[in-house]
Amino acid sequence: MTQGILNLLSTLDEWIDQTPPIEQPQRFGNKAFALWYQKCKENSSKLLEDILPRELHPAIVELKEYLTESFGNSTRIDYGTGHEMSFCMFLCCLFKLRIFQEKDSIAVVTRVFNKYLNLVRKLQKTYRMEPAGSHGVWSLDDYQFVPFIWGSAQFIGKPIIEPSMFLQDEIVNKLHQEYMFIGCIKYITEVKTGHFAEHSNQLWNISGLTTWTKVNQGLIKMYDGEVLRKFPVIQHVLFGSILRFQACEKAKFALPMQRKPSAPFSVSTSQLTREAVLSRSQSDADALNKKPGNIPPVSVNEARVSKSPDSQIN
Known part of the structure; x- marks a missing residue:
């Protein structure tokens, strides 16, 4: 399965080469990223179907959202830690579905996440993506x-x-x-x-x-x-x-106002x-x-x- 995810990321990498930046007056946020992102979103289900066992195909409706959200925002053409976290949640789902086992942990970090890291860096440089929420x-x-x-x-x-x-x-x-x-x-x-x-x-x-x-x-x-x-x-x-939101029965603290x-x-x-x-x-x-x-x-x-x-x- 590790190789399957690596192949998926390699396919997305090839699509970057097939979707070069377009000529535009703006220095940052090349709009060609929206084209790449749309292709990723439209084909995400098929990409996951090709690597997941048939009995897990019902989970694709959730998995594809975490996957596509992990590459940035196609409207703002930016990328930040929230998108990075989405890919971590995608990996977490694969562990919860037992597609990955504990013995795969090192390979998931050193091979899969590292491959993802190289992919998003290529996206950032190719399409001059803005950092989302950077300090x-x-x-x-x-x-x-x-x-x-x-x-x-x-x-x-x-x-x-x-x-x-x-x-x-x-x-x-x-x-x-x-x-x-x-x-x-x-x-x-x-x-x-x-x-x-x-x-x-x-x-x-x-x-x-x-x-x-x-x-x-x-x-x-x-x-x-x-x-x-x-x-x-x-x-x-x-x-x-897969990843459930469970509300607290009793609030233990109040969230501070954004300031x-x-x-x-x-x-x-x-x-x-x-x-x-x-x-x-x-x-x-x-x-x-x-x-x-x-x-x-x-x-x-x-x-x-x-x-x-x-x-x-x-």
Whole structure:
């Protein structure tokens, strides 16, 4: 089944080549994406029928929604963490239907999700898609989040590199194909210019943490606070018979009103990045004036990860 999903994604990749960008005055949001998306949507049922056993075909009506929603919005021509989450929900459905088993978990992340990641990056670059709901320089990444979580988990228990080393050019060039986290760093350096600390401040700060366990735990808390608890993201989530929505019998807390944060990433990420920054040495701060990419490894103190009071559940 893993190969079947990979073949499906390969087909979608070929359709990008068959749907080149069109000439238009706008720099971003090429309208050819809407044509690609429409083709994907119209053929999603057939694509899934070809790889799923017949007895599971009734589930396609739900599976195809998670699949098509995972590639972006065809009206705004944007892509963000909500679309990424839709693909994770698609994978979750395949596990719940026992199409994937627990033994397939590693392959699902390193092969299937990685294939999806390369596909959406191609979509982003080909059609100049806008980031949906990005925090700009204060975001972890303009488009993705999950590969940083799973990518940091790859390093836990493996004395390969320390977090302070993942910005070094030599490390990035050597490990980007094998480790998802490093692959994300390489992609950022390819699509953005300037010093890394200026265009990707959150990741620069996270490199100040001492262990990959702390990086991974902090990223999970960031995802909880910045994606799962954000109404603009969750309002688009679909539920059905596979992934059910069960209302709480008794509300345990009141959802806070949406308000403009006093500072970027004010929920759950500020502690992570602020304390990582404070742990850096003065010599590391001086590196801002050096050539981009030449970032020396530094010795850092232990940093805590915690959420602000307004993000906690009573």
